[in-house]
Amino acid sequence: MVLPIQRVALVGGTHGGELTGVFLAKKFQQFPRQIQRNGIETITLLANKKAIAMGRRYIDTDLNRTFHPQDLANPQLMNYEQSIAKTIARRIQQEKIDFIIDLHSTTANMGLTIILRSTHPDLLRLAAYLTAINPQVKILQHPPDQNTSYLRSLVEFGIAIEVGAVANGLLDAKLFQETEDLIHSILDYIEADRQGKPLAAPTNFTFYHMLEKVDYPRNKHGEIQAMIHPQLQFQDYKPLHPGNPMFITFDGKDIFYEGEFTVYPVFINEVAYYEKGIAMYLTQKEEYCFEVQEE
Amino acid sequence: MVLPIQRVALVGGTHGGELTGVFLAKKFQQFPRQIQRNGIETITLLANKKAIAMGRRYIDTDLNRTFHPQDLANPQLMNYEQSIAKTIARRIQQEKIDFIIDLHSTTANMGLTIILRSTHPDLLRLAAYLTAINPQVKILQHPPDQNTSYLRSLVEFGIAIEVGAVANGLLDAKLFQETEDLIHSILDYIEADRQGKPLAAPTNFTFYHMLEKVDYPRNKHGEIQAMIHPQLQFQDYKPLHPGNPMFITFDGKDIFYEGEFTVYPVFINEVAYYEKGIAMYLTQKEEYCFEVQEE
Numbered sequence: 139m140v141l142p143i144q145r146v147a148l149v150g151g152t153h154g155g156e157l158t159g160v161f162l163a164k165k166f167q168q169f170p171r172q173i174q175r176n177g178i179e180t181i182t183l184l185a186n187k188k189a190i191a192m193g194r195r196y197i198d199t200d201l202n203r204t205f206h207p208q209d210l211a212n213p214q215l216m217n218y219e220q221s222i223a224k225t226i227a228r229r230i231q232q233e234k235i236d237f238i239i240d241l242h243s244t245t246a247n248m249g250l251t252i253i254l255r256s257t258h259p260d261l262l263r264l265a266a267y268l269t270a271i272n273p274q275v276k277i278l279q280h281p282p283d284q285n286t287s288y289l290r291s292l293v294e295f296g297i298a299i300e301v302g303a304v305a306n307g308l309l310d311a312k313l314f315q316e317t318e319d320l321i322h323s324i325l326d327y328i329e330a331d332r333q334g335k336p337l338a339a340p341t342n343f344t345f346y347h348m349l350e351k352v353d354y355p356r357n358k359h360g361e362i363q364a365m366i367h368p369q370l371q372f373q374d375y376k377p378l379h380p381g382n383p384m385f386i387t388f389d390g391k392d393i394f395y396e397g398e399f400t401v402y403p404v405f406i407n408e409v410a411y412y413e414k415g416i417a418m419y420l421t422q423k424e425e426y427c428f429e430v431q432e433e
Numbered sequence: 434m435v436l437p438i439q440r441v442a443l444v445g446g447t448h449g450g451e452l453t454g455v456f457l458a459k460k461f462q463q464f465p466r467q468i469q470r471n472g473i474e475t476i477t478l479l480a481n482k483k484a485i486a487m488g489r490r491y492i493d494t495d496l497n498r499t500f501h502p503q504d505l506a507n508p509q510l511m512n513y514e515q516s517i518a519k520t521i522a523r524r525i526q527q528e529k530i531d532f533i534i535d536l537h538s539t540t541a542n543m544g545l546t547i548i549l550r551s552t553h554p555d556l557l558r559l560a561a562y563l564t565a566i567n568p569q570v571k572i573l574q575h576p577p578d579q580n581t582s583y584l585r586s587l588v589e590f591g592i593a594i595e596v597g598a599v600a601n602g603l604l605d606a607k608l609f610q611e612t613e614d615l616i617h618s619i620l621d622y623i624e625a626d627r628q629g630k631p632l633a634a635p636t637n638f639t640f641y642h643m644l645e646k647v648d649y650p651r652n653k654h655g656e657i658q659a660m661i662h663p664q665l666q667f668q669d670y671k672p673l674h675p676g677n678p679m680f681i682t683f684d685g686k687d688i689f690y691e692g693e694f695t696v697y698p699v700f701i702n703e704v705a706y707y708e709k710g711i712a713m714y715l716t717q718k719e720e721y722c723f724e725v726q727e728e
Contacts, residue, residue, distance in 0.1 A: 245602075365609060366604070409602035
């Protein structure tokens with residue numbers, strides 16, 4: 139089973155303030171040989187150049203929500219991000235890209251998270267491999283029907299790397315290096331696979347499946363009435379049990395998680411999600427087991 | 434020795450993205466009695482409303498660099514922040530404010546820092562008191578000649594509270610509560626002083642005196658060529674010895690501190706200072722001893 143991958147796109151700056159990806163992309167544009175492998179060609183893109191220059195997430199609208207096929211085909215949608223989405227989509231197609239690595243960072247304590255665009259078995263095997271060589275790596279999945287408007291959704295083999303916690307506009311050397319190592323591991327895996335010498339992946343691995351989003355408590359004007367509880371802040375991927383504190387009001391009153399079963403919150407207190415009405419996503423922790431081939 | 438303070442201004446949102454101050458100011462505007470004390474009246478200001486609404490540090494220019502008396506008197510300087518600086522300065526004067534608490538946050542790991550506008554002995558005694566009741570509190574001083582363009586410089590008794598590390602646009606409940614506690618301690622101290630029952634302050638305390646700023650290594654185009662070294666990231670107020678690593682290039686090469694004596698860096702990797710050419714400030718750690726009154 140050889141991954142049908144020949145051309146990889148490494149994308150930084152889909153969100154302008156997420157400097158880890160911006161500076162990694164700039165580095166690889168300067169030293170492109172570092173990301174070439176036998177039989178694999180990798181191109182580097184700086185996605186939202188105007189937002190990068192301004193140090194902002196976006197100019198008109200979140201670029202990473204503009205890649206729905208219907209929107210790409212709609213000539214009416216032509217604000218700044220909608221326009222560059224069309225250009226990026228065209229380039230990905232023209233360049234015959236079959237694997238996308240979209241580099242992001244988050245103010246949530248997500249460590250080294252890989253979000254998968256699909257549950258293609260080959261992509262799952264890559265994910266299993268990455269969790270095995272670095273136990274810090276976490277694998278996250280959106281429900282399939284919500285996977286269509288992201289940049290990574292332009293190809294079957296698309297992933298986003300989300301690293302954090304890091305403030306927007308900040309270069310964190312440790313996360314920069316860890317992200318770089320992860321990119322090299324991915325490229326090495328793809329290369330070995332193409333050469334018919336696949337790297338060993340474990341027969342099972344843990345992943346987190348997104349269930350639902352939770353908003354901050356708000357008043358009728360939409361104003362936030364409580365903060366993430368100190369006991370939950372930075373606790374991404376840790377179990378949240380029914381009855382655990384979730385929020386705290388400005389007067390110090392606890393608000394508890396009233397779900398019926400234990401969940402694993404992620405994107406806790408991601409700054410860019412305040413405006414999207416998301417305080418966190420709740421996920422379910424699952425074990426994926428590959429079918430063992432009979433000898 | 435009674436502090437000549439009757440009217441306090443508590444200011445939030447001098448920088449729009451620093452939500453700790455914004456939400457504390459909003460809370461106290463809703464519940465003003467929480468910050469009233471016997472003999473002391475406290476007003477609350479949201480300084481940069483447009484930047485708060487946009488979730489940005491500023492619109493045209495950094496508001497907290499627009500309070501130099503010459504600039505306030507210059508009718509030519511009328512961009513958004515220059516205009517509101519004039520309005521704020523007028524209000525502070527009209528309201529006969531004699532103490533300013535300006536609430537800030539930082540992406541540097543500054544804990545609970547108090548920046549003093551002057552070295553007035555009464556202000557130093559308040560600083561000594563605050564470090565005694567909470568050992569987390571750090572006292573920081575700019576050189577006197579660089580203390581004129583900040584909002585706090587509108588009065589003799591002016592302080593800024595800088596809390597961090599926290600991302601811009603993020604509400605951190607722990608820092609919110611710690612900042613609130615600090616505000617109450619300051620108001621309690623002023624109240625006790627006015628009532629002739631001064632709260633006991635230690636006879637000496639530690640403070641940090643700013644020496645110089647250090648920029649990131651840059652190329653001739655002004656582009657950053659190295660990041661804060663992982664060993665220095667988040668190590669604000671910790672000793673940096675000659676020969677210790679300070680930066681790391683994108684290729685992993687260490688750059689060392691070449692000074693002749695040990696310093697204590699602060700504002701390490703503050704996001705808003707990239708554009709100001711500041712990677713950190715170096716400070717000297719000093720012990721201030723009050724003259725002991727003979728009985």
